[in-house]
Amino acid sequence: YVTGTARSRAKSKLDVGGADLRGEPWELPAGAVSVAFGIEARHESIRQTVDALSAVNAFTRWNPSPMSGGYTVKEMFGEVLVPLLKDVAFFNDLQFNGAARISDYDTTGSIWSWKAGLTNEFFPGFKGRFTRSRDIRSANLTELYTQTTTGYNNIADPVTNTTGNVLTNGGGNPGLKPETADTYTIGFTWSPPGVAGLDMSLDYFDITIDDVITSVGAQDIVTRCYNGNAEMCSRISRDADGNLARIVSTYANLAEYNTDGVDVEAAYTLPMSRLVADASGALNFRLLGTWVHGLSTDDGVSEIDYLTSQGYSFSLGVPRWRANASIGYQNARFGADLRARYISAGNYNTTVNLTNNRIGSYLYWDTGFNYRIPFGATSDVQLYASVSNLTNKKAPYGSLYSPYYDVIGRYYTVGARINF
Numbered sequence: 001y002v003t004g005t006a007r008s009r010a011k012s013k014l015d016v017g018g019a020d021l022r023g024e025p026w027e028l029p030a031g032a033v034s035v036a037f038g039i040e041a042r043h044e045s046i047r048q049t050v051d052a053l054s055a056v057n058a059f060t061r062w063n064p065s066p067m068s069g070g071y072t073v074k075e076m077f078g079e080v081l082v083p084l085l086k087d088v089a090f091f092n093d094l095q096f097n098g099a100a101r102i103s104d105y106d107t108t109g110s111i112w113s114w115k116a117g118l119t120n121e122f123f124p125g126f127k128g129r130f131t132r133s134r135d136i137r138s139a140n141l142t143e144l145y146t147q148t149t150t151g152y153n154n155i156a157d158p159v160t161n162t163t164g165n166v167l168t169n170g171g172g173n174p175g176l177k178p179e180t181a182d183t184y185t186i187g188f189t190w191s192p193p194g195v196a197g198l199d200m201s202l203d204y205f206d207i208t209i210d211d212v213i214t215s216v217g218a219q220d221i222v223t224r225c226y227n228g229n230a231e232m233c234s235r236i237s238r239d240a241d242g243n244l245a246r247i248v249s250t251y252a253n254l255a256e257y258n259t260d261g262v263d264v265e266a267a268y269t270l271p272m273s274r275l276v277a278d279a280s281g282a283l284n285f286r287l288l289g290t291w292v293h294g295l296s297t298d299d300g301v302s303e304i305d306y307l308t309s310q311g312y313s314f315s316l317g318v319p320r321w322r323a324n325a326s327i328g329y330q331n332a333r334f335g336a337d338l339r340a341r342y343i344s345a346g347n348y349n350t351t352v353n354l355t356n357n358r359i360g361s362y363l364y365w366d367t368g369f370n371y372r373i374p375f376g377a378t379s380d381v382q383l384y385a386s387v388s389n390l391t392n393k394k395a396p397y398g399s400l401y402s403p404y405y406d407v408i409g410r411y412y413t414v415g416a417r418i419n420f
Contacts, residue, residue: 008064010048012141017041030094031083038077045070046141062151065171069145073138077101092121103136107144111136111178125191133183139176139213143251146172153218156352157244158226166244168218173251181209187263197269204262212257212297214316218247220304223351227302255300257316261292272331281331289323308346310404311359311396319344319404332372339366343404348396364406365390382417 020038027033048067057063078100085094100114115133122128152165187203216224216232222244225233235248266287272279295318296305309317321344328337341364347357368386375381388411395405 004051004053004058006054006059006062006064007051008048008054009050010046010067012046013044013070015043028083030086033083034079034081036077036079040075040077041073043070043072044141046145057150063149065147065149067142067145067147067172069141069174071138071141071144072106073103075101075103090122092123094118094120103138105138105178107174108138108176108178111138111180125193127189129185129187129189131183131185133181135181135183136178137181137213138178139173139251142172143176143213143215144172144174146170146251148250153247153249155219155222155244155247156354157222158352160243162243164244166218167246169246169248169250170215171250176213176251177211177253179209179211179213179253181207183207197271198267200264200266202262202264204260206260207258209257210255211253213251214254214257214297215251216249216254217312218249219312219349219352221247221249223304224299224302229299229301232299254297256298257296258298259292259295259318261290261294264289264291272329281329281334284328284330284337285326287323287325289321292318292320304351306350308344309348309350310343310346311348311402317346317350319346322404334372335370337368339368340364341366359396362393362405364388364393379418379420382419383414384416385412385414387412 018038018040020036022034022036024032024034046067046069048065050064050066053059054063055066080096080098082096082098083094084096085091088094096116096118098114098116100112102110102112104110113134113136115131115135117129117131117133119129120127148169148171151168151170153168154163155166156163184206185203187201189199189201191199221232221235225236235250236244237246239245264287266285268285270283270285272281272283292307294305295307295316296303297316298304306317308320310319321342323342324339325342326337326339329335341362343362345361346359348354348359349357366386366388367390368384370382370384373381373383389406389409392410393406394409395402395407
C-alpha cells in the first residue's frame with residue numbers, strides 16, 4: 001500500500017515508403033557521371049502509457065510521463081557524382097559530389113539541406129577530401145511530445161551563493177523548430193604503397209548549428225538567467241525568501257552551437273609470416289583520437305564554453321582529448337586483444353564555481369578473447385569473453401550519468417555464437 005513501482009510502456013510506429021532512379025546518363029573524359037533522384041515519405045508516431053501512481057506524480061524523485069504524438073514528412077532528393085580529372089599530375093582521380101534534399105514536415109513546414117564536396121588522389125596512396133554542407137535535423141518524437149516529468153537537481157545558485165536540490169520539471173516542446181547546421185570538413189588519407197597494411201587519416205571539422213535542439217540543463221538555465229537571458233529567467237520560480245523553488249527544463253531551440261576539432265586514425269595489419277616464416281595470423285594495431293579545439297553555445301545573450309566540462313551529466317561538455325588504442329592477434333581459430341581508452345583532464349562543470357572541480361586524466365584498460373570451433377562443412381561455434389576496466393578504476397565523484405566515465409567498475413562478458 002505504501003510502496004509502488006514506476007512503470008511505462010511505449011509503442012512506436014514507423015510507416016515509410018519511397019522510390020528512386022539511378023544511372024550513369026553521361027560519359028566524360030574522366031569517367032561516367034552518376035546521378036540519382038528519388039522521393040520518400042514517412043510517418044512516425046508514439047504512444048506511451050504509465051502506471052497510475054506516476055500519472056499523478058506520486059513518486060518523489062522521478063515520474064515517467066505518458067506521451068502521444070506523431071508527424072509526417074515528405075521528401076525529394078537528388079545526388080550527382082562527376083569525375084573531373086583522371087590520371088593528371090597531382091590529380092589522379094578528382095571527383096565532385098553533390099546532393100540536395102527538400103523535406104516537408106507537417107509540423108514545421110519545408111526546409112532544404114544540401115552538400116557539395118571534392119575528393120582527389122594526389123598521388124598513389126595519398127587522397128584528400130573536402131565537404132561543405134547544410135544539414136538539418138527535425139525534433140524527434142521524444143523532444144516534441146514528452147509530457148511533464150518531475151525530479152530534483154543539485155543546483156549552484158549564483159544569486160544566493162547557495163547549493164541545494166531544486167525541483168525540476170522536464171518535458172517535450174511541440175513548438176520546436178528544425179536545427180540547421182553549416183558543416184565544413186577537410187581531410188587526408190594515406191596508405192603508403194611501400195608499407196602494406198598501413199592506413200592513416202586526419203580530418204578537420206567545423207560545425208555551427210543554429211536553433212540547436214537541446215534539453216537545457218537546470219544548472220545552465222540558472223546560469224543563463226544570471227547572465228541576462230530573460231527567456232531562461234521565465235523558466236525559474238523562487239520562494240518568498242528568494243531561494244530557487246522550481247526550474248522548467250523542457251526542450252528548447254538555442255540560438256547557436258559551435259564546435260571544431262580534429263579526428264585522427266591509424267591502423268596497421270602485420271602478417272605474422274613477415275616475422276616468422278610459415279606463421280599464421282596477423283597482428284593488428286589501431287589508434288583513434290579526437291582533439292576538440294572549442295565547443296560553446298550562444299543563446300543570443302551570453303556565450304557559454306563547455307570544453308572540458310565533462311563530469312556533469314546534464315552538460316553539453318566534452319574532453320579536449322579522447323583516444324582509443326588497441327593491439328590484437330587473430331588467426332583462423334583464435335584471437336585476443338588489449339585495448340586502452342584515454343580521456344584528458346577536465347572539470348566536473350566549467351560553467352559554475354565549484355570546490356574540487358578538477359578531474360584528472362583517465363586511462364581504462366580492456367581485453368578480449370575469442371576461439372572458433374568449426375563443425376560440419378561451413379558451420380562453427382565461436383566462444384568469446386571480454387573484461388572491461390581491467391584495473392577496476394573508479395569514476396569521478398558525481399559523474400554517474402556522464403557519458404565518458406565507467407561508473408560500473410570492472411565487468412565481464414562471456415558468450416557464444418553459432419553459425420550454420
